[in-house]
Amino acid sequence: MGFLDIKKATKTYGTVRVLHETDISVEEGEFLVLVGPSGCGKSTLLNMIAGLEDVTSGEIAIRGRRMNDVRPAERNIAMVFQSYALYPNMNVAQNMAFGLEMHGVPKAERDKAVSEVAELLQITQLLNRKPGQLSGGQRQRVAMGRALVRQPDVFLFDEPLSNLDAKLRVDMRTEIKKLHQKLKTTIVYVTHDQIEALTLSTRIAVMFGGYVQQLGTPKEIYDNPANMFVAGFMGSPSMNLFPAKVGMENGEAVARISLHDGETATLPFASGNAMAVHDGREIVLGIRPEAITDEDGADRNSKAIHKLESAVEVTEPAGSDTFVVTQLGGKEVTARFRADVEVKPGDRFPFAVNMEKAVAFDPETEMRISG
CATH class of the missing domain: 2.40.50.140 (Nucleic acid-binding proteins)
Known part of the structure; x- marks a missing residue:
């Protein structure tokens, strides 16, 4: 049994099945990347882990606890979105502390957590600024900081770098990798960018047509693709x-x-x-x-x-x-x-x-x- 277990999970809308039986076991501290083209089912699976989408059949469990009927707020997960989703009327410190405040964490603890995470992400000097005064890369750090202060069981990233320019995307990839190596957190990360998948992950699930085409380490996926789709999709230029x-x-x-x-x-x-x-x-x-x-x-x-x-x-x-x-x-x-x-x-x-x-x-x- 893994830290996060996805067992025969499916998702159907009416008569259309968008995610077929999926089995993935994620160990504690692992960095799993779900990668594939648009419409392959990767974001649907991420939303099912978060509780934003119901599981049609099968099971999702965290720390051995079945999550199918557990509300998103009670799952102890944190999600970083493509859009950052920051409150424009709050400064950085308030944005980062908001989730803790909603969970009734005392102010002294909130301030301490925000201060520690801000130092880790090197955004201490931004704590009093509003989101509108920040660059795209700074806003992404704040969104990550808001997730980190909660110390969740699992971090979920939904294409967090797709709004950044090419150079900043490379820089942020490095920052996320360093952060994972330092904190050893459990991360499930969705992207359509196979270079992101290869550079960030400890394991990759390549998805297409609602199926996991191959699950393995970056080296396994790159050197020994299971089929022609994986061979053609992973790598730049492709195989x-x-x-x-x-x-x-x-x-x-x-x-x-x-x-x-x-x-x-x-x-x-x-x-x-x-x-x-x-x-x-x-x-x-x-x-x-x-x-x-x-x-x-x-x-x-x-x-x-x-x-x-x-x-x-x-x-x-x-x-x-x-x-x-x-x-x-x-x-x-x-x-x-x-x-x-x-x-x-x-x-x-x-x-x-x-x-x-x-x-x-x-x-x-x-x-x-x-x-």
Whole structure:
């Protein structure tokens, strides 16, 4: 049993089921991120944990206590919203203390809690200001401070950084991460931004169509996606997915891939001959951009670097890297090169492919193939 247990939880509106049977167990101090595109059910699940939405079937429990029929105010959770939801007529200190005041906490205790949290968030100098006098990042800190002073069992974050500009969003990600490492609080965090999910979480639940597609650590999700949706959604740029066929050459299982000019390249699988049982099978091969690179940029520790030549279609300088687009299996594929590699559109260039990082999928079911 975890600290927060979601057991076969579903949500239905009329005849439409927006969340199918969901099982997630969150340990105390864990940072779980629910990530997925709009309409996937992540915010619905968060609202069910908060008590803002009823559970149609199944159960949600915190510290072993069933929460289905417990009012939101009695769940000892704190929620940080996308909109901050600060009272404009109150100053920062009053906003932070409001929840404590509603729960009958004495003023001396409220003041002490506000002072400690303000110091932690480095907003002590803002305590006498009104929300209208604050920047977006400062308002977000105040919203977080209002949640922190209550010392809840679970913190719920609903896309809290989506209203911030790009640089401030990165800065606030770092602040939230540092805060979690320091306080070791239990957090459930909703976002559609997969970079936020990968950088903040201890575990990620990738959601789509009302289902949890995969639940795992950021490394598990990134390196071993359960299906093609997870592979294509997580990572920036996302995993390259292109058709190939399993074959055998010299007793070795290989992926046969058609190239831009009609020729065929073969790439040996790194998993011994585990893929040999799939000889002749059409697959979708998944390889991340950083596993397709220039020869000198390839992973020196890998024993499965294989070369293939292909025509360069587009180059995209990106500061520390250059992204190079080619075609494999009739699909555009993005490779990540070092910034100083001399390469231009029209070149026929040797690409180094790390087959230790390759993943095979069934084109019909879109599920990962073991092997």
